[in-house]
Amino acid sequence: MLRFLVSLSVLLSYFRCCFSAASVVTCSGIVPMRYRNDKISIADFGGVGDGMTLNTKAFREAIYRIEHLKRRGGTLLYIPPGVYLTGSFNLTSHMTLYLARGAVIKATQMRRVGRVVDSEPFNCTDTNNWPLIPPLPSYGRGRERPGDRYMSFLHGDGLHDVVITGENGTIDGQGDIWWNMWRQRTLQFTRPNLIEFLNSKNIIISNVIFRNSPFWNIHPVYCSHVVIRYVTILAPADSPNTDGIDPDSSSNVCIEDSYISVGDDLVAVKSGWDEYGIAYGRPSSDITIRRVTGSSPFSGIAVGSETSGGVENILAEHINLFNMGVGIHVKTNIGRGGFIRNITVSDVYMENVRKGIKVAGDVGDHPDDKYNPNALPIMKGLTIKNVWGVKVQQAGSIQGLKNSPFTGICLSDINLHGVTAPLSPPLKCSDVTGTAFKVNPGACSELTSSEHTGSCSDYS
Ligand SMILES: *[C@@H]1O[C@H](CO)[C@@H](O)[C@H](O)[C@H]1NC(C)=O
Ligand SMILES: *[C@@H]1O[C@H](CO)[C@@H](O)[C@H](O)[C@H]1NC(C)=O
Ligand SMILES: *[C@@H]1O[C@H](CO)[C@@H](O)[C@H](O)[C@H]1NC(C)=O
Numbered sequence: 001m002l003r004f005l006v007s008l009s010v011l012l013s014y015f016r017c018c019f020s021a022a023s024v025v026t027c028s029g030i031v032p033m034r035y036r037n038d039k040i041s042i043a044d045f046g047g048v049g050d051g052m053t054l055n056t057k058a059f060r061e062a063i064y065r066i067e068h069l070k071r072r073g074g075t076l077l078y079i080p081p082g083v084y085l086t087g088s089f090n091l092t093s094h095m096t097l098y099l100a101r102g103a104v105i106k107a108t109q110m111r112r113v114g115r116v117v118d119s120e121p122f123n124c125t126d127t128n129n130w131p132l133i134p135p136l137p138s139y140g141r142g143r144e145r146p147g148d149r150y151m152s153f154l155h156g157d158g159l160h161d162v163v164i165t166g167e168n169g170t171i172d173g174q175g176d177i178w179w180n181m182w183r184q185r186t187l188q189f190t191r192p193n194l195i196e197f198l199n200s201k202n203i204i205i206s207n208v209i210f211r212n213s214p215f216w217n218i219h220p221v222y223c224s225h226v227v228i229r230y231v232t233i234l235a236p237a238d239s240p241n242t243d244g245i246d247p248d249s250s251s252n253v254c255i256e257d258s259y260i261s262v263g264d265d266l267v268a269v270k271s272g273w274d275e276y277g278i279a280y281g282r283p284s285s286d287i288t289i290r291r292v293t294g295s296s297p298f299s300g301i302a303v304g305s306e307t308s309g310g311v312e313n314i315l316a317e318h319i320n321l322f323n324m325g326v327g328i329h330v331k332t333n334i335g336r337g338g339f340i341r342n343i344t345v346s347d348v349y350m351e352n353v354r355k356g357i358k359v360a361g362d363v364g365d366h367p368d369d370k371y372n373p374n375a376l377p378i379m380k381g382l383t384i385k386n387v388w389g390v391k392v393q394q395a396g397s398i399q400g401l402k403n404s405p406f407t408g409i410c411l412s413d414i415n416l417h418g419v420t421a422p423l424s425p426p427l428k429c430s431d432v433t434g435t436a437f438k439v440n441p442g443a444c445s446e447l448t449s450s451e452h453t454g455s456c457s458d459y460s
Protein backbone atom coordinates (compact mmCIF):
# COMPACT_ATOMS: atom_id res chain seq x y z
CA MET A 1 0.00 0.00 0.00
CA LEU A 2 2.73 2.42 1.03
CA ARG A 3 4.66 1.50 -2.05
CA PHE A 4 1.62 2.15 -4.16
CA LEU A 5 1.14 5.61 -2.56
CA VAL A 6 4.77 6.51 -3.10
CA SER A 7 4.67 5.58 -6.73
CA LEU A 8 1.37 7.38 -7.12
CA SER A 9 2.86 10.58 -5.73
CA VAL A 10 5.89 10.21 -7.99
CA LEU A 11 3.54 9.79 -10.88
CA LEU A 12 1.51 12.83 -9.83
CA SER A 13 4.56 15.04 -9.46
CA TYR A 14 5.70 13.85 -12.85
CA PHE A 15 2.42 14.96 -14.34
CA ARG A 16 2.53 18.25 -12.49
CA CYS A 17 6.02 18.95 -13.75
CA CYS A 18 5.43 18.04 -17.31
CA PHE A 19 1.99 19.45 -17.64
CA SER A 20 3.15 22.88 -16.41
CA ALA A 21 6.36 22.74 -18.44
CA ALA A 22 4.40 22.02 -21.58
CA SER A 23 1.85 24.75 -20.94
CA VAL A 24 4.30 27.62 -20.32
CA VAL A 25 4.50 29.79 -23.40
CA THR A 26 7.89 31.38 -23.94
CA CYS A 27 9.74 33.35 -26.59
CA SER A 28 13.15 32.66 -25.04
CA GLY A 29 14.00 30.20 -27.81
CA ILE A 30 14.84 33.08 -30.15
CA VAL A 31 18.37 32.98 -28.69
CA PRO A 32 19.82 29.54 -27.91
CA MET A 33 21.38 29.21 -24.44
CA ARG A 34 25.14 28.71 -24.71
CA TYR A 35 27.29 26.49 -22.53
CA ARG A 36 30.97 27.35 -22.43
CA ASN A 37 33.74 24.86 -21.77
CA ASP A 38 36.38 27.51 -21.21
CA LYS A 39 35.96 29.08 -17.77
CA ILE A 40 37.98 31.77 -16.04
CA SER A 41 37.42 33.61 -12.77
CA ILE A 42 37.85 37.30 -12.09
CA ALA A 43 40.09 36.17 -9.20
CA ASP A 44 42.62 34.90 -11.80
CA PHE A 45 43.03 38.51 -12.92
CA GLY A 46 43.55 39.93 -9.44
CA GLY A 47 39.89 40.65 -8.77
CA VAL A 48 39.22 41.20 -5.06
CA GLY A 49 35.65 41.16 -3.78
CA ASP A 50 36.18 43.16 -0.60
CA GLY A 51 33.96 46.06 -1.61
CA MET A 52 36.90 48.49 -1.50
CA THR A 53 39.49 47.37 -4.03
CA LEU A 54 38.99 48.86 -7.46
CA ASN A 55 38.71 46.03 -9.99
CA THR A 56 38.46 47.93 -13.26
CA LYS A 57 41.81 46.62 -14.44
CA ALA A 58 40.86 43.03 -13.55
CA PHE A 59 37.62 43.22 -15.53
CA ARG A 60 39.26 44.87 -18.52
CA GLU A 61 42.08 42.30 -18.55
CA ALA A 62 39.73 39.33 -18.20
CA ILE A 63 37.65 40.58 -21.09
CA TYR A 64 40.76 41.35 -23.15
CA ARG A 65 41.79 37.72 -22.60
CA ILE A 66 38.38 36.45 -23.79
CA GLU A 67 38.43 38.74 -26.81
CA HIS A 68 41.94 37.85 -27.94
CA LEU A 69 42.31 34.19 -27.00
CA LYS A 70 39.05 33.37 -28.79
CA ARG A 71 38.46 29.96 -27.23
CA ARG A 72 36.20 27.70 -29.22
CA GLY A 73 32.63 28.06 -27.94
CA GLY A 74 33.48 31.21 -26.04
CA THR A 75 34.49 31.78 -22.42
CA LEU A 76 32.64 32.05 -19.15
CA LEU A 77 33.88 34.71 -16.73
CA TYR A 78 32.98 33.63 -13.21
CA ILE A 79 32.40 36.23 -10.50
CA PRO A 80 32.65 34.52 -7.08
CA PRO A 81 30.66 35.74 -4.07
CA GLY A 82 31.89 39.14 -2.87
CA VAL A 83 31.53 42.79 -3.74
CA TYR A 84 33.61 43.84 -6.76
CA LEU A 85 33.93 47.57 -7.09
CA THR A 86 34.78 48.63 -10.65
CA GLY A 87 34.59 51.38 -13.20
CA SER A 88 32.57 50.78 -16.36
CA PHE A 89 33.84 48.14 -18.76
CA ASN A 90 33.12 46.76 -22.21
CA LEU A 91 31.88 43.25 -22.76
CA THR A 92 32.96 41.20 -25.75
CA SER A 93 31.43 38.59 -28.07
CA HIS A 94 31.22 34.90 -27.19
CA MET A 95 31.27 35.45 -23.47
CA THR A 96 29.15 34.62 -20.46
CA LEU A 97 29.39 36.86 -17.44
CA TYR A 98 28.36 34.54 -14.60
CA LEU A 99 27.56 36.04 -11.21
CA ALA A 100 27.56 33.49 -8.37
CA ARG A 101 24.98 33.78 -5.61
CA GLY A 102 26.24 36.66 -3.45
CA ALA A 103 28.39 38.20 -6.18
CA VAL A 104 27.94 41.95 -6.60
CA ILE A 105 29.50 43.99 -9.39
CA LYS A 106 29.36 47.50 -8.04
CA ALA A 107 29.92 50.70 -9.98
CA THR A 108 32.38 53.26 -8.68
CA GLN A 109 30.80 56.56 -7.94
CA MET A 110 32.12 59.83 -9.29
CA ARG A 111 34.38 60.24 -6.30
CA ARG A 112 37.22 58.23 -4.88
CA VAL A 113 36.00 55.17 -3.03
CA GLY A 114 38.30 53.04 -0.89
CA ARG A 115 41.74 51.81 -1.71
CA VAL A 116 42.95 52.33 -5.25
CA VAL A 117 45.09 49.55 -6.65
CA ASP A 118 44.88 50.50 -10.28
CA SER A 119 47.60 52.65 -11.70
CA GLU A 120 45.15 54.73 -13.69
CA PRO A 121 44.71 58.34 -12.66
CA PHE A 122 41.75 58.61 -10.36
CA ASN A 123 40.95 61.61 -8.20
CA CYS A 124 38.10 63.20 -6.32
CA THR A 125 36.72 65.26 -9.13
CA ASP A 126 37.53 63.40 -12.28
CA THR A 127 35.26 61.13 -14.22
CA ASN A 128 37.92 58.83 -15.66
CA ASN A 129 35.94 55.83 -14.60
CA TRP A 130 32.99 57.11 -16.55
CA PRO A 131 34.21 57.59 -20.12
CA LEU A 132 32.16 59.66 -22.50
CA ILE A 133 30.83 58.26 -25.76
CA PRO A 134 29.08 59.97 -28.67
CA PRO A 135 25.31 60.41 -28.73
CA LEU A 136 23.15 57.79 -30.44
CA PRO A 137 22.41 58.87 -34.03
CA SER A 138 18.66 58.39 -33.47
CA TYR A 139 18.81 60.84 -30.56
CA GLY A 140 21.31 63.37 -31.95
CA ARG A 141 22.44 64.26 -28.42
CA GLY A 142 22.45 62.77 -24.95
CA ARG A 143 18.94 61.96 -23.80
CA GLU A 144 19.00 64.48 -21.00
CA ARG A 145 21.95 66.77 -21.76
CA PRO A 146 23.25 67.99 -25.13
CA GLY A 147 26.45 66.48 -26.50
CA ASP A 148 28.17 63.27 -25.43
CA ARG A 149 26.91 60.90 -22.78
CA TYR A 150 28.53 58.73 -20.16
CA MET A 151 29.18 55.18 -21.34
CA SER A 152 26.98 52.64 -19.57
CA PHE A 153 28.44 50.74 -16.61
CA LEU A 154 28.40 47.48 -18.58
CA HIS A 155 28.71 48.22 -22.28
CA GLY A 156 28.62 46.24 -25.50
CA ASP A 157 28.95 47.65 -29.00
CA GLY A 158 28.77 45.46 -32.11
CA LEU A 159 28.69 42.20 -30.17
CA HIS A 160 27.04 38.86 -30.64
CA ASP A 161 26.58 35.80 -28.45
CA VAL A 162 26.76 37.40 -25.00
CA VAL A 163 25.14 35.93 -21.88
CA ILE A 164 24.85 37.63 -18.51
CA THR A 165 23.55 35.15 -15.98
CA GLY A 166 24.29 33.20 -12.82
CA GLU A 167 22.63 32.61 -9.48
CA ASN A 168 20.93 35.95 -9.04
CA GLY A 169 24.04 37.96 -8.26
CA THR A 170 23.71 41.74 -8.41
CA ILE A 171 24.83 44.51 -10.74
CA ASP A 172 24.68 47.66 -8.64
CA GLY A 173 24.97 51.11 -10.25
CA GLN A 174 25.19 53.08 -6.96
CA GLY A 175 22.97 55.63 -8.66
CA ASP A 176 22.25 57.96 -5.74
CA ILE A 177 25.12 60.30 -6.48
CA TRP A 178 23.87 60.64 -10.08
CA TRP A 179 20.26 61.14 -8.97
CA ASN A 180 21.42 63.93 -6.68
CA MET A 181 23.36 65.58 -9.49
CA TRP A 182 20.20 65.43 -11.58
CA ARG A 183 18.14 66.94 -8.76
CA GLN A 184 20.71 69.69 -8.23
CA ARG A 185 21.00 70.25 -11.99
CA THR A 186 24.77 69.87 -11.90
CA LEU A 187 25.06 67.17 -14.57
CA GLN A 188 27.17 68.17 -17.51
CA PHE A 189 26.40 65.07 -19.59
CA THR A 190 23.66 62.47 -19.79
CA ARG A 191 23.79 59.90 -17.00
CA PRO A 192 25.00 56.37 -17.82
CA ASN A 193 22.67 53.42 -18.34
CA LEU A 194 23.41 50.46 -16.11
CA ILE A 195 23.81 48.21 -19.14
CA GLU A 196 23.63 49.10 -22.81
CA PHE A 197 24.05 46.93 -25.88
CA LEU A 198 24.42 48.74 -29.20
CA ASN A 199 24.36 47.11 -32.64
CA SER A 200 24.42 43.67 -31.05
CA LYS A 201 22.60 40.40 -31.47
CA ASN A 202 22.02 37.11 -29.68
CA ILE A 203 22.09 38.49 -26.17
CA ILE A 204 20.69 36.74 -23.08
CA ILE A 205 20.30 38.40 -19.71
CA SER A 206 18.82 36.09 -17.07
CA ASN A 207 18.89 35.37 -13.33
CA VAL A 208 20.53 38.66 -12.40
CA ILE A 209 19.45 41.45 -10.04
CA PHE A 210 19.94 45.03 -11.22
CA ARG A 211 19.99 47.69 -8.57
CA ASN A 212 20.19 51.48 -8.42
CA SER A 213 20.95 52.35 -12.00
CA PRO A 214 22.12 55.96 -12.51
CA PHE A 215 19.66 56.25 -15.45
CA TRP A 216 17.82 53.60 -17.54
CA ASN A 217 18.61 50.07 -16.39
CA ILE A 218 18.77 47.83 -19.47
CA HIS A 219 19.01 49.52 -22.87
CA PRO A 220 19.30 47.38 -26.01
CA VAL A 221 19.58 49.80 -28.93
CA TYR A 222 19.96 48.84 -32.63
CA CYS A 223 19.92 45.20 -31.49
CA SER A 224 18.11 42.05 -32.50
CA HIS A 225 17.47 38.74 -30.77
CA VAL A 226 17.63 39.78 -27.16
CA VAL A 227 16.19 37.65 -24.33
CA ILE A 228 15.77 39.16 -20.87
CA ARG A 229 14.31 36.66 -18.38
CA TYR A 230 14.16 36.03 -14.66
CA VAL A 231 15.62 39.40 -13.85
CA THR A 232 14.84 41.61 -10.88
CA ILE A 233 15.29 45.34 -11.36
CA LEU A 234 15.16 47.59 -8.33
CA ALA A 235 15.52 51.32 -7.77
CA PRO A 236 13.72 53.66 -5.35
CA ALA A 237 10.34 55.02 -6.50
CA ASP A 238 11.73 58.56 -6.40
CA SER A 239 14.90 57.82 -8.39
CA PRO A 240 14.76 59.89 -11.61
CA ASN A 241 14.57 58.15 -15.02
CA THR A 242 15.44 54.68 -13.76
CA ASP A 243 13.39 52.90 -16.48
CA GLY A 244 13.54 49.12 -16.19
CA ILE A 245 14.00 47.84 -19.75
CA ASP A 246 13.95 50.09 -22.83
CA PRO A 247 14.17 48.17 -26.13
CA ASP A 248 15.11 50.93 -28.56
CA SER A 249 15.20 50.57 -32.36
CA SER A 250 15.53 46.84 -31.73
CA SER A 251 13.75 43.77 -33.05
CA ASN A 252 13.03 40.29 -31.77
CA VAL A 253 13.22 41.10 -28.09
CA CYS A 254 11.74 38.74 -25.50
CA ILE A 255 11.20 40.00 -21.96
CA GLU A 256 9.70 37.44 -19.57
CA ASP A 257 9.24 36.37 -15.96
CA SER A 258 10.70 39.44 -14.34
CA TYR A 259 10.03 41.75 -11.43
CA ILE A 260 10.68 45.47 -11.89
CA SER A 261 10.21 48.14 -9.24
CA VAL A 262 11.80 51.42 -10.28
CA GLY A 263 11.35 55.20 -10.44
CA ASP A 264 10.18 55.40 -14.07
CA ASP A 265 8.55 53.17 -16.73
CA LEU A 266 8.93 49.41 -16.13
CA VAL A 267 9.28 48.60 -19.83
CA ALA A 268 9.22 51.30 -22.54
CA VAL A 269 9.62 50.46 -26.22
CA LYS A 270 11.32 53.30 -28.09
CA SER A 271 12.90 54.17 -31.46
CA GLY A 272 14.63 57.55 -31.31
CA TRP A 273 13.18 61.02 -31.38
CA ASP A 274 12.19 63.75 -33.78
CA GLU A 275 14.42 64.70 -36.74
CA TYR A 276 17.21 62.36 -35.53
CA GLY A 277 14.99 59.32 -35.11
CA ILE A 278 13.16 60.00 -38.38
CA ALA A 279 16.47 60.29 -40.30
CA TYR A 280 17.90 57.16 -38.69
CA GLY A 281 14.63 55.33 -39.42
CA ARG A 282 15.17 52.16 -37.43
CA PRO A 283 11.99 50.73 -35.89
CA SER A 284 11.43 48.58 -32.85
CA SER A 285 9.51 45.47 -33.86
CA ASP A 286 8.52 42.00 -32.76
CA ILE A 287 8.81 42.52 -29.03
CA THR A 288 7.15 40.28 -26.45
CA ILE A 289 6.72 41.30 -22.83
CA ARG A 290 5.23 38.47 -20.78
CA ARG A 291 4.70 37.67 -17.10
CA VAL A 292 6.19 40.89 -15.81
CA THR A 293 5.23 42.20 -12.37
CA GLY A 294 6.15 45.53 -10.87
CA SER A 295 5.48 48.97 -9.53
CA SER A 296 6.46 52.55 -10.31
CA PRO A 297 5.04 56.07 -10.05
CA PHE A 298 5.22 56.20 -13.88
CA SER A 299 4.09 53.60 -16.44
CA GLY A 300 3.85 49.83 -16.44
CA ILE A 301 3.84 48.89 -20.10
CA ALA A 302 4.84 51.87 -22.25
CA VAL A 303 5.42 52.59 -25.91
CA GLY A 304 7.29 55.85 -26.46
CA SER A 305 7.43 58.63 -26.17
CA GLU A 306 10.48 58.32 -28.48
CA THR A 307 8.94 56.51 -31.48
CA SER A 308 10.33 58.32 -34.51
CA GLY A 309 11.78 55.19 -36.12
CA GLY A 310 8.44 53.41 -35.69
CA VAL A 311 7.19 50.75 -33.29
CA GLU A 312 5.28 47.67 -34.46
CA ASN A 313 4.23 44.14 -33.57
CA ILE A 314 4.38 44.41 -29.81
CA LEU A 315 2.70 41.88 -27.54
CA ALA A 316 2.50 42.42 -23.77
CA GLU A 317 0.58 39.81 -21.78
CA HIS A 318 0.14 38.53 -18.25
CA ILE A 319 1.27 41.73 -16.61
CA ASN A 320 0.70 42.52 -12.91
CA LEU A 321 0.99 46.11 -11.81
CA PHE A 322 0.84 47.44 -8.25
CA ASN A 323 1.04 51.04 -7.04
CA MET A 324 1.45 52.50 -10.50
CA GLY A 325 1.12 55.89 -12.08
CA VAL A 326 -0.27 54.71 -15.43
CA GLY A 327 -0.93 51.05 -16.19
CA ILE A 328 -0.72 51.03 -20.00
CA HIS A 329 0.80 54.08 -21.68
CA VAL A 330 1.23 54.72 -25.41
CA LYS A 331 2.82 58.10 -25.91
CA THR A 332 4.20 60.08 -28.80
CA ASN A 333 4.48 63.70 -29.80
CA ILE A 334 4.02 66.24 -32.56
CA GLY A 335 7.32 66.37 -34.48
CA ARG A 336 8.03 62.69 -33.74
CA GLY A 337 6.77 61.33 -37.04
CA GLY A 338 7.11 57.56 -37.14
CA PHE A 339 4.35 55.05 -36.60
CA ILE A 340 2.93 52.93 -33.82
CA ARG A 341 1.06 49.91 -35.13
CA ASN A 342 -0.12 46.44 -34.18
CA ILE A 343 0.28 46.74 -30.42
CA THR A 344 -1.53 44.22 -28.20
CA VAL A 345 -1.71 44.38 -24.43
CA SER A 346 -3.72 41.64 -22.74
CA ASP A 347 -4.33 39.91 -19.42
CA VAL A 348 -3.34 42.75 -17.16
CA TYR A 349 -4.09 42.98 -13.45
CA MET A 350 -3.59 46.41 -11.93
CA GLU A 351 -4.09 47.61 -8.40
CA ASN A 352 -3.81 51.05 -6.84
CA VAL A 353 -3.21 52.94 -10.04
CA ARG A 354 -3.67 56.62 -10.89
CA LYS A 355 -4.70 56.03 -14.54
CA GLY A 356 -5.51 52.67 -16.07
CA ILE A 357 -4.89 53.48 -19.71
CA LYS A 358 -3.35 56.52 -21.37
CA VAL A 359 -2.82 56.99 -25.08
CA ALA A 360 -1.54 60.42 -25.97
CA GLY A 361 -0.29 62.11 -29.13
CA ASP A 362 1.32 65.12 -27.56
CA VAL A 363 3.58 64.18 -24.68
CA GLY A 364 7.32 64.27 -24.07
CA ASP A 365 9.95 66.86 -24.77
CA HIS A 366 12.03 67.58 -27.88
CA PRO A 367 15.79 67.25 -28.47
CA ASP A 368 15.91 70.82 -29.79
CA ASP A 369 13.75 73.30 -31.65
CA LYS A 370 14.70 71.96 -35.10
CA TYR A 371 11.94 69.35 -35.14
CA ASN A 372 9.37 69.48 -37.92
CA PRO A 373 5.96 70.33 -36.45
CA ASN A 374 4.35 68.72 -39.52
CA ALA A 375 5.94 65.36 -38.74
CA LEU A 376 2.88 63.81 -37.14
CA PRO A 377 2.99 60.29 -35.71
CA ILE A 378 0.66 57.68 -37.20
CA MET A 379 -1.03 55.29 -34.82
CA LYS A 380 -2.93 52.33 -36.17
CA GLY A 381 -3.93 49.17 -34.37
CA LEU A 382 -3.90 49.10 -30.59
CA THR A 383 -5.70 46.25 -28.84
CA ILE A 384 -6.15 46.26 -25.09
CA LYS A 385 -8.07 43.30 -23.70
CA ASN A 386 -8.72 41.39 -20.50
CA VAL A 387 -7.79 44.05 -18.02
CA TRP A 388 -8.88 43.85 -14.39
CA GLY A 389 -8.17 46.85 -12.21
CA VAL A 390 -8.89 47.61 -8.59
CA LYS A 391 -8.43 50.99 -6.91
CA VAL A 392 -7.97 52.71 -10.26
CA GLN A 393 -8.39 56.47 -9.74
CA GLN A 394 -9.32 57.14 -13.40
CA ALA A 395 -9.90 54.79 -16.32
CA GLY A 396 -7.77 57.25 -18.30
CA SER A 397 -7.76 58.79 -21.74
CA ILE A 398 -7.23 57.98 -25.41
CA GLN A 399 -6.31 61.13 -27.29
CA GLY A 400 -5.06 61.19 -30.85
CA LEU A 401 -4.12 64.21 -32.89
CA LYS A 402 -6.59 66.36 -34.79
CA ASN A 403 -4.57 66.07 -38.01
CA SER A 404 -3.60 62.47 -37.40
CA PRO A 405 -6.41 60.62 -35.63
CA PHE A 406 -5.45 57.34 -33.98
CA THR A 407 -7.24 54.45 -35.67
CA GLY A 408 -7.92 50.81 -35.04
CA ILE A 409 -8.18 51.12 -31.27
CA CYS A 410 -9.90 48.04 -29.87
CA LEU A 411 -10.80 47.65 -26.24
CA SER A 412 -12.46 44.54 -24.88
CA ASP A 413 -13.17 42.94 -21.51
CA ILE A 414 -11.91 45.79 -19.42
CA ASN A 415 -13.05 46.23 -15.83
CA LEU A 416 -11.59 49.09 -13.86
CA HIS A 417 -12.87 49.47 -10.33
CA GLY A 418 -12.67 52.79 -8.56
CA VAL A 419 -11.18 53.86 -5.30
CA THR A 420 -14.32 55.27 -3.70
CA ALA A 421 -16.93 54.20 -6.29
CA PRO A 422 -17.46 50.70 -7.71
CA LEU A 423 -16.15 51.88 -11.09
CA SER A 424 -13.43 54.37 -12.03
CA PRO A 425 -14.45 57.60 -13.78
CA PRO A 426 -14.77 56.67 -17.49
CA LEU A 427 -12.29 57.01 -20.34
CA LYS A 428 -11.97 60.33 -22.13
CA CYS A 429 -11.34 60.17 -25.86
CA SER A 430 -10.62 62.53 -28.73
CA ASP A 431 -9.44 62.11 -32.32
CA VAL A 432 -9.61 58.32 -32.19
CA THR A 433 -11.62 55.64 -33.95
CA GLY A 434 -12.10 52.00 -33.17
CA THR A 435 -14.28 49.62 -31.25
CA ALA A 436 -15.09 48.72 -27.69
CA PHE A 437 -16.72 45.66 -26.22
CA LYS A 438 -17.49 44.98 -22.54
CA VAL A 439 -15.68 47.99 -21.20
CA ASN A 440 -16.56 49.05 -17.64
CA PRO A 441 -16.83 51.93 -16.77
CA GLY A 442 -18.09 52.37 -20.33
CA ALA A 443 -16.04 53.32 -23.34
CA CYS A 444 -16.18 56.78 -24.85
CA SER A 445 -18.61 57.42 -27.73
CA GLU A 446 -15.71 57.73 -30.21
CA LEU A 447 -15.23 53.98 -29.96
CA THR A 448 -18.22 52.20 -31.48
CA SER A 449 -19.49 49.26 -29.54
CA SER A 450 -18.81 45.97 -31.19
CA GLU A 451 -20.92 42.96 -30.39
CA HIS A 452 -18.57 40.41 -31.82
CA THR A 453 -15.19 39.64 -30.35
CA GLY A 454 -12.14 38.89 -32.42
CA SER A 455 -12.58 42.01 -34.48
CA CYS A 456 -9.54 43.56 -32.87
CA SER A 457 -7.10 41.64 -35.00
CA ASP A 458 -7.97 43.56 -38.13
CA TYR A 459 -6.10 46.76 -37.60
CA SER A 460 -5.66 47.69 -41.24
C1 LIG B 1 34.68 50.59 -24.81
O1 LIG B 1 33.82 50.81 -25.89
C2 LIG B 1 33.71 52.18 -26.24
C3 LIG B 1 32.59 52.32 -27.26
O2 LIG B 1 32.60 51.29 -28.17
C4 LIG B 1 35.06 52.67 -26.74
O3 LIG B 1 34.96 54.03 -27.07
C5 LIG B 1 36.07 52.48 -25.61
O4 LIG B 1 37.36 52.83 -26.07
C6 LIG B 1 36.09 51.06 -25.11
N1 LIG B 1 36.90 51.02 -23.91
C7 LIG B 1 37.79 50.07 -23.67
C8 LIG B 1 38.51 50.15 -22.37
O5 LIG B 1 37.99 49.16 -24.45
C1 LIG C 1 41.73 65.23 -11.58
O1 LIG C 1 42.06 64.62 -12.82
C2 LIG C 1 41.85 65.45 -13.93
C3 LIG C 1 42.10 64.63 -15.20
O2 LIG C 1 42.96 63.58 -14.95
C4 LIG C 1 42.76 66.67 -13.84
O3 LIG C 1 42.52 67.52 -14.94
C5 LIG C 1 42.40 67.42 -12.55
O4 LIG C 1 43.27 68.52 -12.39
C6 LIG C 1 42.55 66.50 -11.36
N1 LIG C 1 42.05 67.17 -10.17
C7 LIG C 1 42.67 67.15 -8.98
C8 LIG C 1 42.00 67.87 -7.86
O5 LIG C 1 43.71 66.53 -8.82
C1 LIG D 1 16.58 33.97 -9.59
O1 LIG D 1 15.46 34.79 -9.43
C2 LIG D 1 14.38 34.45 -10.29
C3 LIG D 1 13.34 35.52 -10.19
O2 LIG D 1 13.03 35.81 -8.85
C4 LIG D 1 13.89 33.07 -9.91
O3 LIG D 1 12.81 32.70 -10.73
C5 LIG D 1 15.03 32.08 -10.10
O4 LIG D 1 14.64 30.80 -9.69
C6 LIG D 1 16.27 32.51 -9.33
N1 LIG D 1 17.36 31.69 -9.78
C7 LIG D 1 18.27 31.18 -8.98
C8 LIG D 1 19.33 30.36 -9.64
O5 LIG D 1 18.25 31.35 -7.77
Ligand SMILES: *[C@@H]1O[C@H](CO)[C@@H](O)[C@H](O)[C@H]1NC(C)=O
Nearest residue numbers: 286312313314315342343344
Ligand atom coordinates in the same frame (compact mmCIF):
# COMPACT_ATOMS: atom_id res chain seq x y z
C1 LIG E 1 1.00 41.78 -35.13
O1 LIG E 1 1.89 41.53 -34.03
C2 LIG E 1 1.90 40.20 -33.59
C3 LIG E 1 2.81 40.14 -32.39
O2 LIG E 1 2.20 40.79 -31.35
C4 LIG E 1 2.36 39.28 -34.70
O3 LIG E 1 2.30 37.94 -34.26
C5 LIG E 1 1.48 39.47 -35.92
O4 LIG E 1 1.97 38.72 -36.99
C6 LIG E 1 1.44 40.94 -36.31
N1 LIG E 1 0.49 41.13 -37.40
C7 LIG E 1 0.84 41.65 -38.57
C8 LIG E 1 -0.25 41.74 -39.57
O5 LIG E 1 1.98 42.01 -38.79
